[in-house]
Amino acid sequence: MTRRVRFGLLVSGLFAFMTILYLSFGSSQPTLQSYESSASTPSLPFGGSIDSLGLSEGVLGGGAIAPKLGNETLKKELGRASWRLMHTMMARFPEKPTPDDSLALQTYIKLFARLYPCGECAAHFQTLLEKYPPQTSSRNAAAGWACFVHNEVNTRLKKELFDCNKIGDFYDCGCGDGDGKGGHKDHKGGKGAAAPDDNLDSSSDDDLLSSFDELAEGALKIEKEEGLTRGD
Template identity: 70%
Template structure:
């Protein structure tokens, strides 16, 4: 007749089963928790839209962002400071820029126009940019173009125009209060001649950009 298990056998078996149950349920809960975290992470990655920075055309070609600026004194001060910055950038642009540098300057000019703190001024300047796209093939072409569009703004406001025919004076135009400008019919005639040269691509290196694509 088989011998009965010792009294402690059942106690040990019960303890072993209990320990196995605890370990099994703990591992199962951990795996399920990790799986839930992974699913949540995947969902978050799917739900968050990616920021598309591959194309900046929409940002540079949009309409003016800022509201109108009614304070004429503030508008004049803003204009003087902005033109000084604008011409200084052109004067320090590389003589022989890389394609990336030319693209950067072109996009900056369009963003400068769109984000200009005077809304009506920004809209007007954007219209000028559409008619006379930025010329960014070199420092000289950029500086000459900047002087020309500055004069376009001055003509629209009935202000004197600068003589941009002298390359050495391109940086000075619009950059200080003591600028030498030439007003009256003579100055306007020079601006018209310069406009014809830009359209014809006769200014220094401006023909490299092309009027239609602006560089």
């Protein structure tokens, strides 16, 4: 075999070897298309993706989850605390919310309606949401909507209606602006005026803690009565 033939065989062998290496490892390198694909489905810290969460309309629009709440005392206390939370949240909502802010509030209200621990109350509230969808375009819109819906509940319960023009005065938490300025404002509803539900006047921290303790004790009592505690 001549030297030229040997050299040709050597070159052919090297070419074949490099081709095999490229086919084996070259295709595993990331490409621009793969980066674009991963960017379109952002990953989550626990390894999943947003698409894999499978959040359907049923999650937000499904029926009430909690069973019926038979304890009328606890039901009233729960209602007062929940309305106070709702109205204070609306009073703290941005005056000019971003689209994400508005969507977050809408989502919260729908989930709140599903998870409310009084099943029959939750079902009624969901009916109101279908008839009067949450308004989250601004602070005034959100606060006015919450007051209107609250008055719808008061109408059903044959309670006195509240002047929604005064809602901001009763549910000013005195938190101040975001820059740390501002302090507690006095309520301007007038002497003897009532909040949307039964006498939700300003309460001290001790009073609020006592109310939460009573709610917790009442919930535990109901669980024991209905045999819902673990191990029963």
